[in-house]
Amino acid sequence: MINSNLAILRQMYGMGVRYMTLTHSCYTPWADAFISDIISPETKHDDKYDGPSPMEFHSLARHLDTDALKISRAPVFFSHFSAFSVFPHRRNVNDQVLKMLEANNGVLMINFWNNVVRCSKDYKNATIDDVIEDFNYVKDLIGVDHLGMGADYDGVPIVPKGLEDVSKYPDLLEKLVRDHNWSREDIKKITGANILRVMKDVEKVAEELEATKANDDTLDYCRIVGSDNCLIASAKAKS
Structure with missing residues (x-):
């Protein structure tokens, strides 16, 4: 998206962008993904690289959603994940990270x-109740202040029965209130209040870091992993 260049990130901020993820299914030179179909684990990011750091994202009010929790000054959010303890998919978030998210005052969007x-x-028989199990688990573990809705309707090929599209949101919320004793205030938080709070808090940190000197370096992936690995990864990406 930004080709490892923070100057591009700042341009996007000027056009209205207010968050981005560090990775998706593949590693970047500066952050690990949950899995990579293109780049092997041996070619993942170099912890010793001294170029653009995740901290600089805050100066543009960005939200980090990986183990940058350890260094982030601002709350982060996980845009579309679920709980590993409910179902151990490698993409889901484990309890240790959820506790870190609570301490960070961030949000997990189910x-x-x-x-x-x-x-x-x-998996084809998943239902609305499976999703509710995730909501209840995370609520019990770290509290409703750290929950949101990240359905991913525009990104996944199959969704649970009872949650076929956005018209089913009221059904989900009704079941949480009626069958699981969620309050109206809880519903307000997961349907927008929590994520708005995170974004406001990040803007505050951005203002505090406004005077920080910008780093316009481009992170050279090939320099980190070696030219041979870079060529192999590029060839696989094009195939």
Whole structure:
């Protein structure tokens, strides 16, 4: 998206962008993904690199959603994940990280994708109740102040029965209130109040760091992993 260049990130900020993820399914030179189909683990990011750091993202009010929790001055959010303890998909968030998220005052936005809420062998039979189990688990573990909705309707090929599209949001919220004793205030928080709070808090940190000297370096992926690995990764990406 930014080709490892913070100057591009600042340009996007000027055009209205207010958050980005560090990775998706592949590693970047400066952050690890949950899995990579293109780049092997041996070619992942170099912890010793002294170029642009995650801290600089705050100067543009960005939100980091990886283990940058350890160094982030501002709250972060996980945009579309579920709880590893409910279903151990490698993409889901484990309890240790959830506790870090609580301390960070961030938000986990629950994903509706069948594959992360139901056993792999039975994923096609996932239902609205599987998603509710995630909401209840995270609420009990770290509190409703750290929950949001990250359905990913525009990014996944299959969703649970009872949550076929956005018209089903009222059904989900009604079940949380009626069957699981969620309050109206709880519903308000997960449907927007929590994530708005995070974004406001990040803007505050951005203002505090406004005077920080900008780093316009481009992170050279090939220099980190070596030219041979870089060429191999590029060839696989094009194939």
